[in-house]
Amino acid sequence: MRADAPAKPAIEHPMESLLRMDRIPHIWCPTCGIGTAVTAFASALEENEIPLDSVSVVSGIGCTGRVAGYMKLDSYHTTHGRAVPFAVGLHLAKPSLKVVVFSGDGDLAGIGGNHFIHTARRNVDITVICVNNFLYAMTGGQVAATTPVSANTSTSPYGNFEQPFNLPLLAQSCGAVYVARWTALHIRRMTKAFGEALNKKGFSFVEVIAPCSTLYARRNRLGTGLDLMKFYHDNSEIRHGADPNDLNIGFQEKIICGKFVDIEKPTFLDSMNECYGKSLGEKYEIYEGAAHA
Amino acid sequence: MKFWRTPLDVERLKVPRGEVHIIKDRCKGCGFCVEYCPRGALEMSDEFNAKGYHPPRITDETLCVSCNLCEMLCPEFAIFCVLKEEPEPGEEKKVEG
Ligand code: SF4
Ligand code: SF4
Ligand code: SF4
16 A cells, blocks of 8 residues: 555544445535534544444434434434434333434424433433534525524624523533533544533433534624634634633633533433332332343 | 653664555545644645545655554545554664665
């Protein structure tokens, strides 16, 4: 294999075993950050030696919602906002599975917001990865529950005047046991966070701030996704353990990243088994898999 | 490489070498790899791929230290690096050229 040969012999990209290569190239725009988050997720699976048979990915609708279709894992592409309830069902049916919801901010915090808060409240043992690009991308760039104040979207042509969600605060206050935020540029830390979230018992949440070049960057005249990556480089600050109340994101303002919550709490199934076991005694058979496997 | 203070084990340390692979037709020319390669081993080319994007090209592969940053950042799974299994003794001075 010569280093200077024009076309090098076809060694496979190391990620190919984890992707449905018949669907690659993917539909994401040039300089979109979702693909980078997928690479980090695939690396986390590899680094943590997680058996691929035991992982399933659930997505909703949206640009990030396509992830389920590109990963060569058991996956399901649900209707808009319903990734979390589907994942909860999957988890309850087979608690030994590592169920991962990989979806966008519009899908998880907007359309599916109610599912998100109640699943966090119950501490259901799933992992939620939310790629936040600050608007509804696939449907045409409408204002979302995460759009920073004054940002321009197709339904906020004079700038957004609604207060956005602070997603780590939302997750933490609802009861998540693991909460982290990274940008698409923090690839190694994001990979580490995905690994930690996957291994965490309970509701774990990782927010990934990623560039949407076609809608968010273009409408706000911020250049390309590469310019946004440079912006993250210059304007993100790592503050582990920061108070989630301080994690609001203003338009083109500092982004605080880090791991904010990492605590232990009984999961939904733990609590259910404990309650029924206590009340029903012998008559109750501990639900399979709920014992700390 | 310049050192502020020469490390005591500099003779024993080997700088890893990488072999970069670019799958040109999968690239969408985002430039992430070029911008963030810590060794400046990549640049955008003028060439067009099948979809009309400019893929990157390698400026000097001896610069690559197999950090895999390009591979991790690429949103298209279009570039990767494998560690070269022939570490040169000493330092990069010897391999430069
Ligand atoms: S519309 Fe935005 S989020 Fe969707 S693929 Fe394009 S750049 Fe990415
Ligand atoms: S592996 Fe690292 S040094 Fe080598 S080309 Fe990629 S980014 Fe540059
Ligand atoms: S990061 Fe990937 S898609 Fe972007 S220019 Fe480099 S090889 Fe092409």
